[in-house]
Amino acid sequence: MISPLAYIHPEAIIGENVEIAPFVYIDKNVVIGDNNKIMSNVSILYGARIGNGNTIFPGAVIGAVPQDLKFQGEETTAEIGDNNTIRENVTVNRGTAAKGKTVVGSNNLLMEGVHVAHDAIVGNRCIIGNSTKMAGEIIIDDNAIVSAAVLMHQFCRVGSYVMLQGGSRFSKDIPPYIIAGRDPIAYCGINIVGLRRHGFSNELIENIHNVYRIIYQSGLNVSEALEKVKNEIPSSPEIEYIIEFVQNSKRGIIR
Known part of the structure; x- marks a missing residue:
């Protein structure tokens, strides 16, 4: 289940029934749970914590240092829950001293090219569309749907059961249960469906x-x-x- 062409640091902790494809890089201070599938060219870096039953597609990078000039190398983590699908080229950065960790919950779909910045918190059962970019310390509550190419300003929060239009950009919070869209972004009714x-x-x-x-x-x-x-x-x-x-x-x- 583990390709001889993958690099796994001897201090990394790998659970049972984990499939690791060629050219995967797994750093030290990494913990990976059971029943994960890690496809080729995935990098799982220092401080990553990955639960059970996740599928991580080629090119994803989990646990890279934050893109924050205030980061001084402090001990932080990037934490992924269970049963997530993390598609190609997704990046999830480690936390900073602000919160100490970046968190992606369980049963989420992060589509191709999604970026989850330092100290962000993504809840459970969320769908995040292709190329959506989340700035540092954002929060997405459970069951939100964020369409493709959405730009989220630092510190913003998205409520549960929200439906966000593709291409949206915003610097204020999106309350729960609504549809938000247009340019500039605005309330467009509740998410009845x-x-x-x-x-x-x-x-x-x-x-x-x-x-x-x-x-x-x-x-x-x-x-x-x-x-x-x-x-x-x-x-x-x-x-x-x-x-x-x-x-x-x-x-x-x-x-």
Whole structure:
């Protein structure tokens, strides 16, 4: 299962049933779990931590040092969860002193040419389209769909169940459950199809829709809109998540 043409540092830890193709490079201080498939010309560098059941396509680089001039060689990691598909030429950089690690969760699809910068956090069950570039310390919550060639500014956050239009670029946060697109980027409605596919009830979808009617169409500022939401929309974990997301947004939400 391990090609003699691969280089594996003797201090690297490799789990069971791992397939490693020719010309793979695995550095020291690397831990790889079970049942992974690592195709040719993949580089897994110092500080990488890879879970179980991942498939990593040719040319991917996991654990390269951050593209951050403040990085001073501190001990940091790039952590990949379980059952991810990481396509050709994806790059996942190590963390910096800011957070200490870059994290990609489980059951994600990162398409060709995706870049995950230092200290970024990608949740679970996300789809990230070809050539999307994530700057440092971004956060993508679970079940988000980010289309191709999206540019994410440093420190931005994308909420769960978001659908982001291809070619978008943004420097503010994208609240959960919505579709975002156009140029400049803007709120385009809630992700009704995605929510129905994930089993959201019609009542809950209507409540989410009403929240965003208040936030985006009432003419109120954000604080006033959130107070109106709290007073008028039945509480649920999903509604509380929206409120928390908007209240805690440091960069502000897209309009």
